[in-house]
Amino acid sequence: MSLRHVLATAAAAAAALSAVVLPASAAATAPSVAAPTRAAATDFVVTRAQFQQMFPNRNPFYTYDALVNALNAYPAFAHTGGTGSRKQEAAAFLANVSHETGGLRFIKEQNTANYPTYCDATQPYGCPAGRAAYYGRGPLQLSWNFNYKAAGDALRVDLLHQPDLVATNGQISWKTALWYWNTQSGPGSMTSHQAMVGGAGFGATIRSINGAVECDGRNPAEMQDRVNLYLKFAQLLGTVPGNNLTC
Numbered sequence: 001m002s003l004r005h006v007l008a009t010a011a012a013a014a015a016a017l018s019a020v021v022l023p024a025s026a027a028a029t030a031p032s033v034a035a036p037t038r039a040a041a042t043d044f045v046v047t048r049a050q051f052q053q054m055f056p057n058r059n060p061f062y063t064y065d066a067l068v069n070a071l072n073a074y075p076a077f078a079h080t081g082g083t084g085s086r087k088q089e090a091a092a093f094l095a096n097v098s099h100e101t102g103g104l105r106f107i108k109e110q111n112t113a114n115y116p117t118y119c120d121a122t123q124p125y126g127c128p129a130g131r132a133a134y135y136g137r138g139p140l141q142l143s144w145n146f147n148y149k150a151a152g153d154a155l156r157v158d159l160l161h162q163p164d165l166v167a168t169n170g171q172i173s174w175k176t177a178l179w180y181w182n183t184q185s186g187p188g189s190m191t192s193h194q195a196m197v198g199g200a201g202f203g204a205t206i207r208s209i210n211g212a213v214e215c216d217g218r219n220p221a222e223m224q225d226r227v228n229l230y231l232k233f234a235q236l237l238g239t240v241p242g243n244n245l246t247c
Contacts, residue, residue, distance in 0.1 A: 044068050045078055045086045046094070050236055054094060058104035062139070066170030073155065073175045074182040080197045087239035089196040092205050093181055095229035096192070097139040099222075107167050109136035109143070118144045125149060129163050137166035139177035140209070151179045180209075187211040201244025202230050215247035223247060 044067075046054075051064045071077060078090040098104065109115070118134040119127035127134065127145045136143040142151060145160065152159030155175050159165060165172050180186075182193045188208030195204035206226050207215050214223040227245050234241040 043079070044071060044090070045083065045237065046090050053236060054098065054233055055104040059107055061107055061167075061170060061173070062101075062104040063170055067174045070171045070174035070178060074178045074193075076197075077178055077182055077193060080193075084239045085197060087237040088202075088234060088242055089193065091233035091237050091239065091241075092192065092196050092202050092230055093177075095202075095226055095233050096181075096205060096209055097177060098229050098233075099226045100141050101139060104139070107137060107173075109141060120144060120146055123149070125160060128161050133163050137163070137176075138173040140180050142166055142176045142180065147180075151176045154179050154183065181205075184208070199242075201242055202227065203244045203247035207247045211247060 048064045051067070055062070071079075077093070078086045080086065080089070101107075112135075115132040115135040118136075119131040121127065121131075123146050125145070134143055134145045134148055142148065148159040148163050148166075155172065157165060157172055159172075159176070166176050167173065180192075182191060185191050186208045188195075188204060188211050190198070190200060190204060190208065192205040192208050195201065195208065203215075206223055210222075213219055214226075223246060230245070231241055
C-alpha cells in the first residue's frame with residue numbers, strides 16, 4: 001500500500017499510510033453533484049466478469065453489487081462523454097483503488113501505529129469517536145476526522161461518530177471513495193473526475209489523490225504502479241489510456 005499525503009504535520013506526512021487527505025477548508029465543503037441521471041445501474045461500463053478479472057483476490061467485503069449500487073450517489077462518474085471516456089474514468093478510478101488496497105484485499109489501513117495521527121483537534125467538532133478512530137478505510141482509504149465529517153455530510157451518514165461504517169457497510173465504503181473522486185481535489189488543482197473527463201489525464205488523478213508524496217519525482221515507483229494498473233485496466237476494458245499518464 002502507498003504513502004498518502006498528510007497535511008497536519010511534517011512528521012505525520014512521513015509516516016502516514018494510505019490516507020485520503022485534503023485541506024480542512026476543502027473538507028468542509030461538499031459540492032453538489034451536477035450530473036446526468038444514470039438510467040440504470042446496469043449501464044456501468046465495467047462488467048461483473050471484468051471486475052473479477054481486475055480483483056481476483058479481493059476481500060469478500062468489496063462486492064461488485066455494492067459498487068454498482070453506490071454509483072447512483074454520483075451519476076456523472078463513468079457516465080460522462082462517450083464510451084471511451086467512460087471506460088477511461090472507470091479504469092482510472094479502479095486503478096487507484098487497486099493501488100490503495102493491494103488489489104481490494106485491505107479494508108483498513110495496515111499500519112496501526114498511524115491510527116492516532118489522523119485527529120485534527122483544531123476542528124470545532126473534534127474527534128468524538130476517539131483520537132485513533134479516523135485511520136484509512138475503504139477503497140481509497142478515507143482518513144482524518146475532517147474527511148469523515150465532510151464525506152458523512154455529503155452522503156447523509158454520521159461518519160464522524162461512526163467511522164467504522166466505512167469498513168462494515170459495503171455501499172457506504174464505495175460511496176466514500178466516489179465522494180473523494182468526484183468532489184475533492186486534495187493536493188491537486190481539480191477533482192479526479194474532472195481530470196478524466198476534461199482531458200487532463202490520469203496523472204492528474206494521482207496528483208489529486210497523493211500528489212505531494214508521489215508526484216514531481218518524489219516517489220516514482222509508487223506513481224508508476226498506479227500507471228501500470230491503469231494501463232492494464234484500460235486494456236481490459238477495451239479503451240485507450242489517453243495522454244498525460246504521469247505526474
